[in-house]
Amino acid sequence: MENSFIKALAGIVGAPNTLTDPESLACYGYDSTPELQSRPGAVLLPGSAEEISQVMALCHEAGVRVTPRGSGTNLSGGSISFDAGVVLQTSRLNRILEIDEENLTATVETGVITSALHREVEAKGLFYPPDPGSMNISTMGGNVAENSGGLRGLKYGVTDDYVMGLKTVLADGDLLKTGGKVVKDVAGYNLNQLLVSSEGTLGIFTEITVKLIPKPVAKKTMLVHFPQLEQAALTVSHIIAARIIPATLEFLDRVTIKCVEDYAHVGLPLDVDAVLLIEVDGHPAQVEEDAAGIREICERHHCSFFQTAAGPEEALKLATARRVALSALARMRPTTILEDATVPRSCIAPMVKLIQDTARKYDLLIGTFGHAGDGNLHPTCLTDERNPDEISRAHKAFGEIFEATIAMGGTITGEHGVGVAKKKYLPKLVGESGLRVMRGIKGALDPKGILNPGKIFSLTSD
């Protein structure tokens, strides 16, 4: 990137907020995605929507590429600039602008950390349900761009279900305002929803208005052991079929259980195929009824052990098993490749089995855990990046797993986004017409293709 251009950028955001030293560039050349790495041309830390707009206008004119970045926790390479362009980090836009208790909305700047919003709204007895595992780190902008989901997704939905309004800077620097505080709005195309999960390719969010709901008053947490995988999977489907919608319905497979137990000693059984972590919340009477219903279904499906948390402390202990799953797996081997295969809920058992078979076929260690209630599984391959043979087997295995996912009517990502990591699988999923429509939209909003280029799909068919 030319010096004069960098000077012009620094003129907008200020010299201390313009990073070009090799150390900074190296540190903004990665996100949480394994293996991927690059080096941007410059890193900008703008302080306002106005500055972002000016930066975009300048870059648009010069044809310089811009990659927005929140906290860089995405797992699909979405916030890495692969073409020595500008990385635009939103961390300085971090104010919670308003919590509107009359309209039940919150308006935040894009760089607000998700859990900070949780804290603020919960202090007022309100609730913002989306709770990605990364919520203590991820930004609201990143959540919207990836349409993040979380442990409460089954009952409460994902980010998309809560975004009411957005302020977005477009590729040429223009400001676009979509939606707002009105609950019903059918004027024209639903641009809000189009922008959610656009992975930074259509615009840069500066302000986000989300819907809030009342905080559930009661909850109950349960941990259930299943000697057989099929029974655990059937339990999941039957709980849903019985019209019980838990807030959380999480799954750990045998490999994961063993790792968790080896590492955290939380008292998990080593002789079972699966455990389910289930949480119900809502009105106290409803919670009791749901918990009883769930227990009955679990027992009917031959669970070997059913544990209900007596109080919040014990609930936390039970939830620990799920919360430390990734940690436990990550400690086993140097390189952790966490994937995001999502199938219809009825296909969980065959999917988990297929993952296990594929792991055996390629001689890999893969542990699977995830949001069983959503059909969203995280097969996690434990490898060593210094072993190219193992890494290539891992990629082959995931190729097969995704092929199977699509064949089952599933999708290649339930919450982490396509980015670059899963770009090659997208055409199979959406087909030629899907790609044509997406490219058309991209062309309309970002004719020069400067916003996060190379993510989700290629601009030309190749």
Place this chain on the structure above:
Amino acid sequence: MDYVKLINCMRCGMCLPHCPTYKETFLETASPRGRVALVRKLQEGELVESEKFLEYVSLCLDCQACASACPCGVNAGELVAEFRCESKKEKGLSMMEDLVLRKLVPHPDRLEAATAPLRLYQKTGLQQVVRSLGLLKLFPEALGRMEGLLPKLPDAPLRQTISEVTPAAGKEKGTAGFFLGCVMSLIFSEASLATVQLLSTLGYRVVTPKAQKCCGAPNMLGHDLDGLKEAASFNTDLFDSFDLDFVVTDCGGCGAELKKYGQHLDGERKAEEFSASVRDISEVLFAESEALAAKLKPLPLKVTYHDPCHIAHCQGIRSQPRALIKLIPGIDFRELPEADACCGSAGTYNIEKPEMADLVLSRKVQNVQKTGAEYLVTSNPGCLLQLKKALSEAEPQVRVIHLTELLQMSMNA
């Protein structure tokens, strides 16, 4: 440095919200994940040890909050410290570092002699003496820029005045070895006396070997591995020569170091056993909760607790000090927001990086203000110094004391 430790970082970012310097800057280069990346890139030859590079890595407080948060068991702070050590080894220590970290601090006699003028000139010539002796860089958790606010020193270091054996009050339950620590003995001897008194009241005979040396943490800072090993094996042998049930310390920094002797001496059995016998005072008192509770009298005070890094992150001790405070009848315990975030003391950090240290510290002060507490309790001399200074300026009505002092207050109430 072990390359595998570097590639173990999966870049998940779980450590980011726990890192004090990241919280102040939101810069990836000032985050644990970024620091691991920097050191890794240096090893891979993608970066060089430029001035900027050194500046970035030296911004790390080595508070190890990142290690507590990391799912993969990566300890970014330690990796950075290791790198700094290696880099220092090549470049050599500055004369001052050599004087202070190798020739002065590790030797209690010399250290005590050097601080004698401090006592003499406490009011008059204090600052000059401190400066001329280089005392700013002297303590494991440095005095930093707070020399003028150094608490009034005791008449003599506790090591010199305490009797080698303090008998148990009443029926004897066992024998505890007491590891004093330089700064505790030099400056906070009253807290250490409280420690001994508590142990004695609970039925322990307390042996405080006079010959004990510094724990070795300053040697580590000065990359004086030989000195560190020497201190470790000296102290191990010394304490081993008494018949002790366990070794106790009321200095978080010493405790963390003593617990690593086994590691320092390459798993030597005696050192391993010594390390395994080391307890922070809060661990011992917590185990004696019942007996202790019987002796505590009401103190109607609003109290909060700051977790020293060397207690919470290095030794994993969090619940015990809180439980002990809550044992005191009438105490209104108020949890400190971000209690286990570093206070910015961090060795010589607050002299080398005053701006960042101030940011980190003022966040701590603001959090203390939020609690409305009258007493801030902690259990590490570096934190005590740093927080006493800061609060005497910002919130003079808040008293900063060691955990054992609070318990003693309640016992004597």
